[in-house]
Amino acid sequence: MSKPKKLLTLLIKLFIFSCAQLVPKKKDLWVFGAWYGQRYSDNPKAFFEYINENQKHIKAVWITKDQAIVDQLRENGHIAYLDKGYSGLWMQLRAEFAFVCQSLHDDLYPACISKKTKVVNLWHGLPLKKIMYDVFGEQTVEKNIVGRLFDFLSPYERIRNDYLLATSTETQNTLSKAFRLPKDRVLITGFPRNDVFLKEKKNAIKSVYKCIYMPTFRGGIGTECDLFAQYGFDVEQIDGTLKENNIDLVLRMHPVNKPPEYLINAIKNSSHITIDSTADIFDSIADYDCMITDYSGGYFDFMLTGKPILFAPFDLEKYKQQERDLYYKYEDVTIGPYSYSWPELITRIIEVRSQQLSANYEVCYEQLTNLFHTPLEPEYRSFSEKLFYSLSH
Known part of the structure; x- marks a missing residue:
């Protein structure tokens, strides 16, 4: 991409991000994305399907970069939009919650997601390998003048998670440290994708x-x-x-x-x-x-x-x-x-x-x-159900 196009893209994203701060959020509008916008899979998919089947008052919207996924989900009666299409952008601007499994930057269009929207990173597996800050440390881009300027001009690119999921106290400790997130924001609910093992x-x-x-x-x-x-x-x-x-x-x-x-x-x-x-x-x-x-x-x-x-x-x-x-x-x-x-x-x-x-x-x-793994309490029928009530209460 040429420098003029990069500058134009930056200005457009900054404009959208500024608008996102002003657009009121709609209660019970939840957006979902996964795997760089290229897959309908993993924890976001499992939780999206749970919401559609069990919590009808929630408007669940799948956001993707792939038109084939949009078509597939619409054929199945679900709501889905392209991430940069008019409707997709509007849904992300208005969302109360945003659910991802990689990052806000990878799975959705981050310029649309203001701080008023709660970002729930459902992640894509328990870590045996070191991840996030435990691998890379504090990014060097944030330690020099150019990096700080980029960070200032692109606030939507910053790593941001309001909540993470864990499956036990052990994994809560690991993920809290890896993501630099307080333990009370790492919810021990289990993974929605593991509901398949309960059936x-x-x-x-x-x-x-x-x-x-x-x-x-x-x-x-x-x-x-x-x-x-x-x-x-x-x-x-x-x-x-x-x-x-x-x-x-x-x-x-x-x-x-x-x-x-x-x-x-x-x-x-x-x-x-x-x-x-x-x-x-x-x-x-x-x-x-x-x-x-x-x-x-x-x-x-x-x-x-x-x-x-x-x-x-x-x-x-x-x-x-x-x-x-x-x-x-x-x-x-x-x-x-x-x-x-x-x-x-x-x-x-x-x-x-x-x-x-x-x-x-x-x-x-x-x-x-x-x-x-912390055993699922008898009052919950699935890990997805436990997650839903953890976010709702």
Whole structure:
């Protein structure tokens, strides 16, 4: 973008932000956005659907950058607008609450959101890896003259959260520190997306054991994440072994990553290895019998199922040095034995499929679940319901 266009954009945003301070907020108008405006997923989606189904007096509006999402939601009877369209801008200007899972800047049009609108960051998972200020510290852009000038001219770009969600006292402490937010603003309600684990499932007889592999992100947005060939992922051999043992293996990359092209081509003829690229894995995650991960906080969610979780820290030391450090000593918040290659991991999956879990595994599992999850009180039917009443009272 040329300098004149940048200046014009800045002036337009400043004008909108100034108007946002004057526009009265409409009670019970709530706006939602997620994943850079590109996905209908995660905690905002789950809470949006809860509000539409259970709190009819709330006008819930989904804001996105994707016209396909607008069309999809409208077909389902929901309200949705593009973030920079006239109606989308007006809804954001008038909103009483704004819900995001990355940041106000990423998921909505921040110039529209004044300080009179309460920003609730539902976030996108419990952190095993360090996040926010615990990674970057106080941004250096705020410590020099140019940075302070930018901050002054772009007040809508500042990090702002009025509330965050936690799942226990332990996670409340971590998130409070990471976001520089008082503990009383970090609400222990559980995550709306975890409502899927509370729903009763029909005990259908299953012949195939379903495993999902969910590694954490690496690199920047849109980069390939290759944790396969270099760690012994022989497609033909693994597919044959899985077939012999009636096991399906689903590979799910982190939303900011994509699988390597050679892997996509290699598994085209596989009968028991697939790649999941759906918008929201929480639409189906409760259907899996086992989860495999390395450092993804997704395993904290999966603990609520009580089903096996396997850990494959192929590159632990490299990851901590080149990507991000962890909040905990890895061995303290995960359960071994660990797998350091795909052949080891496939053997471990077969063992778990045969219910070969030690008593120590089950004890550790229960201890970690109690540490990271406060049980839902009987007066609430879901985590979403608890969140709603926490915000309403």
